[in-house]
Amino acid sequence: MYPSQFRCAVAALSARCRWPxxxxxxxxxAARLLVAFAVPPLAFAHESHPxxxxxxxxxxxxxxxxxxxxxxxxxxxxxxxxxxxxxxxxFVAMMNPHHQGAIDMAVIELRYGKNEQLxxxxxxxxxxxxxxxxxxxxxxxxxxxxxxxxxxxxxxAPVANVHHHSGMQMDMPAGMxx
Numbered sequence: 001m002y003p004s005q006f007r008c009a010v011a012a013l014s015a016r017c018r019w020p021x022x023x024x025x026x027x028x029x030a031a032r033l034l035v036a037f038a039v040p041p042l043a044f045a046h047e048s049h050p051x052x053x054x055x056x057x058x059x060x061x062x063x064x065x066x067x068x069x070x071x072x073x074x075x076x077x078x079x080x081x082x083x084x085x086x087x088x089x090x091f092v093a094m095m096n097p098h099h100q101g102a103i104d105m106a107v108i109e110l111r112y113g114k115n116e117q118l119x120x121x122x123x124x125x126x127x128x129x130x131x132x133x134x135x136x137x138x139x140x141x142x143x144x145x146x147x148x149x150x151x152x153x154x155x156x157a158p159v160a161n162v163h164h165h166s167g168m169q170m171d172m173p174a175g176m177x178x
Contacts, residue, residue: 064112068105075101092136099129 057065078097083090106122106129113119134144 060112064108067108067111071101071104071108075104088140092140092142095136096133099133102129 075097078100079094081090081093084093103126106125109122110119113122137144
């Protein structure tokens with residue numbers, strides 16, 4: 001930009017420039033400002049996740065972070081679908097892994113989290129996201145297959161109060177079992 005153009009651009013900002021506001025100069029200035037303010041946030045929007053967690057973490061925290069990173073990576077990879085030309089099917093193809101990623105992350109919270117309120121929210125996320133996956137599949141004419149998240153309890157957990165239904169594992173009080 002030449003010095004005279006720069007002065008005119010600055011003057012346009014302070015309403016002293018002679019070109020009309022709706023003219024090419026004002027549009028050009030607005031476009032340059034938009035680019036100047038939009039590019040830095042876009043450039044830094046997707047910062048990479050650390051390759052490995054810091055060494056000072058507990059074994060449980062390290063396992064949580066590794067499983068969460070694996071779930072996020074799988075979700076992002078699975079969301080990169082090739083367009084089919086059918087917007088609705090493409091939407092469902094991208095949203096299913098997004099919802100499954102939420103399920104996987106909620107399962108990880110149930111596996112490692114201690115906060116009971118967050119654990120209840122994680123359980124709700126699992127139910128809600130499974131229902132949304134099923135509804136989207138049905139909306140495009142696909143069968144709503146069960147999406148079974150990984151078990152949240154270790155294999156050695158007592159099975160006396162566990163009720164199995166459609167591949168899901170749920171802890172239920174003894175009085176509620178059928």
